[in-house]
Amino acid sequence: MTEASRKWTWADFVQRCRSRTVSGEIDVNPLVFRVLLPWFIFCALGLLIDTEGELLKFAERIVPLTSALPLIGFFGLLSYWSTPKWSQGIKFLVWKIVWPVVVGVCYAYMTIGAFYWFNALAGSQEAVLVHGPVIKMYDRVGGRYGGHGWYLYITFDHRVVVLDVPRQDYEQIRVGDEYAVKMKRGALGYFYRWSNSILY
Known part of the structure; x- marks a missing residue:
């Protein structure tokens, strides 16, 4: 059985992270469907809560620190772990640095819906x-x-x-x-x- 056809597990993923052998073919889809997609749906539903408009401004002010930086760091580590060798050329290296920033910022903006959920569920x-x-x-x-x-x-x-x-x-x-x-x-x-x- 090839590694790509094995059942994906968190334990195997952590091991690949430690050995810097994270694979786009093996790891991207499970991470998307187990983490990113549920988080996106959760946050999107939060935006449907009828909340006064100033909460959006408040969330936009603190998202860069509470969400953007951690998410950029997470995607940056995925980029780093999936590239054992850094000698593929300058364009490749620039792309490996740029895409974590772009994807991290996009997903950070989605977390605004989480503020709506917290405001409602933890409130009076x-x-x-x-x-x-x-x-x-x-x-x-x-x-x-x-x-x-x-x-x-x-x-x-x-x-x-x-x-x-x-x-x-x-x-x-x-x-x-x-x-x-x-x-x-x-x-x-x-x-x-x-x-x-x-x-x-």
């Missing part, structure tokens, strides 16, 4: 009536905060809260009107609700 389940005067309206479809692009900026709890709202609510509201919606306070301090804008 007690309902809060988020309400206040509308100070700004934003209807750019596909805007910064995701969803369908209908957003209201209201003042509540001594700060500005950005809410993703249904189109019918948006069309009935004017700047200065009072808007209220029941949400929950998340562990990171950002309001959320399980019903999400994808259903609007």
Whole structure:
């Protein structure tokens, strides 16, 4: 039985890492389906949680340190371990350095959904009536905060809260009107609700 046809195991993978014999043919697909794909699905589902827009800004500020650097390091080690000899030419060496950075940054951005999950699951389940005067309206479809692009900026709890709202609510509201919606306070301090804008 060839090594490529053997059942993939974590123990064998660790051994190949130690001996710097990680193989794209043997290891890439199992890692993708066992680690990267489930993580991508988990984070993508997190983005469906209806959360106030400022959480995205918060996550984008800390992702470079909490996710990007570790992931770049992980893919960099895979690149290093899979290349016992570094004499294949300058173009090859540049590619071995560039691809871990590109892939690491892409997967790091996906981890934003994990912040949505943490904010919701570790937060209070007690309902809060988020309400206040509308100070700004934003209807750019596909805007910064995701969803369908209908957003209201209201003042509540001594700060500005950005809410993703249904189109019918948006069309009935004017700047200065009072808007209220029941949400929950998340562990990171950002309001959320399980019903999400994808259903609007």
